[in-house]
Amino acid sequence: MTQGRTLVLSVDRDDDIGWKAQVESPCIGRAACLKAANTLALADPEDSDVNAIFSAIKIYDELTAKGEDTAIAVIAGNHLHMIEGDRRIAASLEKVVDETKAANCILVTDGAEDEYVIPIIQSKIPVSSIRRVIVNQMPNLEGTYYILKKFFDDPKISRMVFIPIGLAMLLYAIAYLFGSPGIATIIVVGVIGCYLLYKGLGFDELFHGIWDALKLSLSRGRFSFVTYTMTFLLIILGSTAGFANILKYYSSDGSLGLITYLMTFLFGALGWLILAGLVLSVGVIFDVFSNERENLGKVIVFPFFVTAIGLILYGASVYIISITGVPDFPLSTDTTSKYILWSTIGGIISAIAGVMTQHVINKKIAESRKQEIIEVM
Known part of the structure; x- marks a missing residue:
């Protein structure tokens, strides 16, 4: 037994x-x-x-x-x-x-x-x-049809399947009406591809988590609600600036490769995206410091790592753009070589500073806990 x-x-x-x-x-x-x-x-x-x-x-x-x-x-x-x-x-x-x-x-x-x-x-x-527990079903055509009907009647499934297909078809119809069937095909394939990546890489769960965190910060009156909102707006500004940069260089030379377009996007967007990351980090650190101080060591590294990644990506983007010979790019190869060197060094220093700060904070929190235990005893 x-x-x-x-x-x-x-x-x-x-x-x-x-x-x-x-x-x-x-x-x-x-x-x-x-x-x-x-x-x-x-x-x-x-x-x-x-x-x-x-x-x-x-x-x-x-x-x-x-x-x-x-x-x-x-x-x-x-x-x-x-x-x-x-x-x-x-x-x-x-x-x-x-x-x-x-x-x-x-x-x-x-x-x-x-x-x-x-x-x-x-x-x-x-x-x-x-x-x-598996329920036995009759494997006939009518049963299969009924199962599929029940499957798509579920709002969770219908939103996942029908919305992207409907959006792609709507965009195709709009582009076709404007006399651009080639662009319409690109739009449809792009929308479906983005949706598959969105689901496949788990971004849907990430965004649900961000949305839940935003609602929680609002319901509890936390400072991070303001920084979440500012971060969202800064990301939109950064993405707009990045796509504007792509259009600028696409109009001057339409033969650039995918990597070059990605780097031109980063060159235009990184300033805004770094600022968004810093604003978000400040909000999270402020809330943790105010409400969950024992977890401060886990989040104190955020602004340091955001700065480190931003500096390294910026140096890499300007260097790659310059060596690919993009027309009218304002920086020369010699200048961008110095950029990537100093930005990499700056990124490493920022990351090390973040780790050291985290170590100091965690040490102080541990000492504070020991002191509280001694006082209780």
Whole structure:
């Protein structure tokens, strides 16, 4: 027999019980879990999480009938934002473990996202068994059509698929109306390519995190809300200046390579982008100093590293532009050779200064903690 209390845990990562059935999680105990399953079944009888919760209840009943010390719970994440959802799962599981005093866990899922959920669960409680509940379907054309229809009816999926395709088609139609079908094709391919990179590199989660941080700073009245807003505006100004630089040199010589265009963008935008990074760093440092001073060492390096990266990129951009022979570039190769040398040295000095400052801050924080412990004792 398994040592300690066993927790039968059903995980609804996309929070269908909250999104569709308006059931607050975590649900702890057989009665609460059964109520959540029935409510979700009435809201959406075809949801696979219904079967997962009922399967968890069945496992709980079987183990209880054998005389095992068993608990049961259902926890959920977030329907739209996976990062916030996973954090909610971790927090909910911690609460469930504290309340049930469980020593191990039997995980029950619908099999869709096990690889994401399992590490989170294992970080809080040992997983002794995993039960994947797969609902049998008739593999005919009508069933496939119905599954796809339900798939695209989900607002999370429809926004991810329909918006980029619709935007690309709209831009193509506008460009075609202005008599530029060649540009229209470039626009469509560019929009789809940018969207695929945006999703593939995880920028969507990054922007969700930034947006959540912005809302949090506003709701708590933090200074960083102002700096977040200023940073956003500075990034727009920098991007505009960078693209204006590209258009300037594209009009003078349309045969420049991709690397040269990237460097001309950086040459025009870097000043604004560095300023944006510094403004953001100041806001974060101010808030951490005011509210979470023990974490000051983690963020104090931000302005130093922003300056270091900015200096190195600036030196590299002007040097590459000068050696590629861009017409009308104001700096000569000899001058840019000095630029890249001194900017690299300046960047290294800035990075070293940041690391040393972080070391000093962390040392002072550690000494302060020791002093507090001594005073308490």
